Structures are given as C-alpha cells and as structure tokens.
Amino acid sequence: MNKYKDIVYLDHNATTYLAPEVIEKIKTLLEPNFANPSSLYGISLRAKEELEDARAEMKKLLGISSGQLIFTGGGSESDNLAIKGVAYANQRKGKHIITSAIEHHAVLHTCENLQKQGFEITYIPVDDQGVVKLDELKKTIRKDTVLISIMYANNETGVIQPMAEIVKIAKEQGVLVHTDAVQVIGKLPINIDELGVDLLSLSAHKFYGLKGVGALYVKKRVLLDPIINGGEQENGKRAGTENVVGILAMAEALKVSLKNAKDEGLREKKLRDKLENGLLSSIPESFINGKGADRLSNTCNIIIKYIEGESMLLHLDANNICASSGSACTSGSLDPSHVLLAMGVPHEFAHGSLRFSFGKLNTEEDVNKVLEVLPKIIKTLRAMSPLWDESKKTN
Numbered sequence: 001m002n003k004y005k006d007i008v009y010l011d012h013n014a015t016t017y018l019a020p021e022v023i024e025k026i027k028t029l030l031e032p033n034f035a036n037p038s039s040l041y042g043i044s045l046r047a048k049e050e051l052e053d054a055r056a057e058m059k060k061l062l063g064i065s066s067g068q069l070i071f072t073g074g075g076s077e078s079d080n081l082a083i084k085g086v087a088y089a090n091q092r093k094g095k096h097i098i099t100s101a102i103e104h105h106a107v108l109h110t111c112e113n114l115q116k117q118g119f120e121i122t123y124i125p126v127d128d129q130g131v132v133k134l135d136e137l138k139k140t141i142r143k144d145t146v147l148i149s150i151m152y153a154n155n156e157t158g159v160i161q162p163m164a165e166i167v168k169i170a171k172e173q174g175v176l177v178h179t180d181a182v183q184v185i186g187k188l189p190i191n192i193d194e195l196g197v198d199l200l201s202l203s204a205h206k207f208y209g210l211k212g213v214g215a216l217y218v219k220k221r222v223l224l225d226p227i228i229n230g231g232e233q234e235n236g237k238r239a240g241t242e243n244v245v246g247i248l249a250m251a252e253a254l255k256v257s258l259k260n261a262k263d264e265g266l267r268e269k270k271l272r273d274k275l276e277n278g279l280l281s282s283i284p285e286s287f288i289n290g291k292g293a294d295r296l297s298n299t300c301n302i303i304i305k306y307i308e309g310e311s312m313l314l315h316l317d318a319n320n321i322c323a324s325s326g327s328a329c330t331s332g333s334l335d336p337s338h339v340l341l342a343m344g345v346p347h348e349f350a351h352g353s354l355r356f357s358f359g360k361l362n363t364e365e366d367v368n369k370v371l372e373v374l375p376k377i378i379k380t381l382r383a384m385s386p387l388w389d390e391s392k393k394t395n
C-alpha cells in the first residue's frame, strides 16, 4: 500500500484495494492454475477441486447449509441473474416484481429492462431516513408477484434495511426474496440460512478481492433460468470458463474480511463518527443522511447546502482526498442521487452530497486531514456561490 501513502482513500463503497493476504494468495495461483476446470486431465481436476473447495469455504463463511453459490462476473451480473433468472423461470405464476426506490442501478435498470419485456414493476418508497416502508410492501404484494428484490444496505447512505421483516412478509405470501448484499458482505457477520432470503448477491471487489468476480446464492428449489447461455458450468446456471484465480482470491478475501469484521466495524465507526461530528460542528447548514437509521459503520453521507458535490470533490482531490458524490455510477451525470431524492431530500440540496466510506487502512490522521481541509474548501466555494448569498438574504 506504500504507493497510496499520500492519498487519503475514503471511497471503499466504490471499490477496495486488495488485502495483503489476497495479493499473496494470487501470487501463488498465477502460474500453476492455468488449466480449464472442465477438462479431463490431472491439472484440470485439481483446478476443479480448488474451485469447489473455494465454494465450500465461502458457503461455510456465509452460513449456507444447502442451496447453490453460483460464481459470476460481479455484483451487477449477480443482480441481473437473480432478477431476470427468477422472472423468466416463474412466468407461469406471474409477471409482477417488487423492488425499492433506492436500489443500485444494477437492480433498477434490470427491472426497467424487464418492464420493456412486459413485466410489471412496483417501486416501494422509503421514509426520510431511507428505510423501506414495510406497510407499503405488504399492500403491494399480489397473487402474481414472483419476486421482491430489496437491497440489504445502501451503497450511498449505508442505511440497512429490515431484511428479517421483509423476508417474514414475503414468506407469509409465498413470494421469493432477493437481496443485493454487496455492501454488507465482508462488513457484517452474516448467516444466510438464518436470514432466510432466497437469493443474495455479493461482489469480491467490495471486500478486498478482485474486480469482475462475484457470486449469487440461490436457495434450494428456487426456479432460475440462466442469462448467460453456453457450457454447463455452474450447474448450467452460468456458462463460461470460470475465473479460477479471481474465485480463489474471493474466498480468501471473504475469509480475511470476516475474521475481524466486528472489531474492524467498531474501529471504522469511531473514525466515521469523529468525521461526522467534526464536519457538522465546523460546517454550518450541513446534515447527515440516514443518521437516525441503522447504518453501516463505515459510511458517512453528508449534505452541504448551497454547493455542488462535484466541485467539492475536485477540491478534495487536489488535496489527495478521494471521496464521492452520490454514487460512483451516477457521478459524471448531473442528475442528483435517486437515493437522496427518494428520501425526500430537496433537489437543490441533493446536489451538495458527499460520501465518505471508510476501510481497513484508514486512520485517525485521515479524519484529521479531512477536518482540516474540507471546511476551508466549503468557505471558499460558498464565498463564490450565488445560492449561498441568496440564502443569507432570506434568512
């Protein structure tokens, strides 16, 4: 990590670097493991064996006693496979899908795609803290509802959804539940059997593994059509020669992340809380999104009124601080975050959002640096902001 020493990286919800243990693991894999796991000679059988060992280890770490863990090309593919796979395979029961207004685009755009194919989608609203409204969910379930897809924790705000209650409501009506748990896996201890969901998406690069590899858990007896057709890999649910190195590295990353997830979470929470308290007390007209809800302990989403998130980011970058505004996928577009809008944050304030997300290598020094730099940036930007002047006049 030496080459990042002078950078304060606070964007772990966008992606993480590789854990040192994962780098070591990958080094041991690069040369010997070139064989195709589907071939029929010794080195292939060994690759296949290692692949299945990685699957078994991940299942154990995730609390999966039965059902499948399908390896995919990442979180977006897992979300696509879960939603399209269930939708296509269960059309005889119905074509209605329920999701929420705050999902990642991997879920929202998949649903929009299905809508064009004749499926009907209902978006459950959230309250002002970003929590899905359970009474609305109950009312929305119909006879032809085949799937409820609601994320476990939001990537922008860190707000955690009441999954146990969502599962309970769904089970009463016999509806399948998928959750995008990409932001939760590696951060919180998890037992998927106990959680009771039918499908769950995860992605290695959000827990110190490689980009471009992930997995989808599918409970026993859930009907699922493949969306990538070809060979019979992954029980015929996902064709394509497996990313052996990426998958073995993912199993290692999961092991390393979960080993001290609880303590690391508490450590990051201290840093996050210090950052939030420091920013709120030094920057007038600012507030934290989702502060009143159960949140991931690494995530801070702050609104700083009357300035643009993008201009704050540029100034932070000039000071070697990496953060994000809205989500990484929407930055570059000028639309404010759909997550914040769904929480009732006014349009003009949603533009002024910043997300800081902590990880393993962050220290108190990093927090101090942001607390030293950001209030000054805000002062400079507000001094040039007509909106800020305007607000002073009306107050």
Ligand SMILES: *Cc1c(COP(=O)(O)O)cnc(C)c1O
Binding pocket: 013, 014, 073, 074, 075, 076, 077, 079, 104, 106, 151, 153, 154, 155, 180, 182, 183, 203, 204, 205, 206, 212, 213, 214
């Ligand atoms: C990052 C992320 C994804 C996408 O995962 P990729 O592996 O980058 O495709 C999906 N959902 C959430 C909540 C995420 O944070």
